Amino acid sequence: xxxxxxxxxxxxxxxxTAFAADGQITLGDxxxxxxxRKVRWLYQNRVLAGIAGAAADAQxxxxxxxxxxxxxxxxxxxxxIEFAKDWRTDKILRQLNALMIVADRDTLLVVAGDGNVLEPxxxxxxxxxxxxxxxxxxxxxxRYTNLSAREIAEAALRIAANLCIYTNDQITVExxx
Numbered sequence: 001x002x003x004x005x006x007x008x009x010x011x012x013x014x015x016x017t018a019f020a021a022d023g024q025i026t027l028g029d030x031x032x033x034x035x036x037r038k039v040r041w042l043y044q045n046r047v048l049a050g051i052a053g054a055a056a057d058a059q060x061x062x063x064x065x066x067x068x069x070x071x072x073x074x075x076x077x078x079x080x081i082e083f084a085k086d087w088r089t090d091k092i093l094r095q096l097n098a099l100m101i102v103a104d105r106d107t108l109l110v111v112a113g114d115g116n117v118l119e120p121x122x123x124x125x126x127x128x129x130x131x132x133x134x135x136x137x138x139x140x141x142x143r144y145t146n147l148s149a150r151e152i153a154e155a156a157l158r159i160a161a162n163l164c165i166y167t168n169d170q171i172t173v174e175x176x177x
Contacts, residue, residue, distance in 0.1 A: 007130030007160050007167040008038055008050035010101045010108055011138050012123030013149040016177050017103045019048050020153035022130065022161060023170030025055070031168070039174050043069040046104055047076060048176050052128030053098025061087070061098055065111070076104045080117045088115035099127040103176055126160075130167035134160035150175050 008021045021038035024031055039050045040062060047069060051058040064086065068079040080102060087093045093113070100111040110118045110125050124142060126135030137156035141147055147155065154173050161169040 006038060006052040006128035007126065007134055007157060007164065008052050008101055008128055009126045009131065009134040009138060009153055009156055009160075010048075010050065010103055010124070011142065011149045011153045011156070012103070012108050013142060013152065015105075016149040016175055017048065017105075017108060018149040018153035018173055018175045019050050019101065019103070020134075020157040020171055020173045021050055022157060022167045023172065024166060024168035026166055034168055034170050037172055039172055041174065042066045042102075043074050046074060048103050048174055050101045050127070051098055052100075052131065053096070057096040057098050061093070061096055061100065064093070065100065065102070074104070076102060076107050076109065077117075080109050080111050084111050084113075084115050084117045087111075087113045101125055101127055105176065126156075128166075130157075130160035130164035133163045133167075 011018050019039045023035040025033040025036045065083045068083040072079040102109050124138045134156045137159040138152050141152040157171045161167045
């Protein structure tokens with residue numbers, strides 16, 4: 001999946017999960033917007049979600065995922081699996097090109113349109129064009145510093161912004177405790 005103009009990172013540490021996202025939206029090879037919000041609170045502000053993909057696709061997927069959360073009574077894992085099944089099998093949904101990171105107090109997951117629902121081993125996941133840069137930086141900061149999840153997420157996004165031309169330094173951070 002080749003996504004440009006988005007970097008979303010989630011970091012878990014000591015009971016906190018921080019989501020950080022850049023604000024850049026790229027249209028072709030032009031920066032179209034600098035201050036987009038790519039992280040959203042769901043299900044009574046108990047779930048955080050970040051998405052990498054085209055804006056219309058992202059909104060459609062986020063709305064569908066939120067409906068699955070409501071239907072499952074807020075059970076994140078069940079909602080993610082049901083959503084991934086729909087995303088993979090529905091003729092319209094499977095055309096939507098995106099990746100999602102979702103988290104509640106206990107769980108951090110990546111949900112993909114190919115039916116995968118993955119839980120990262122180290123409590124860090126980055127998606128989008130700058131995701132691998134941000135994830136690598138966050139893993140190093142987790143291992144070798146005492147920074148909080150919020151501080152790691154923000155620092156890692158700033159590092160990604162220095163490396164990835166599709167990532168800017170207009171960073172939004174949300175923390176789930």
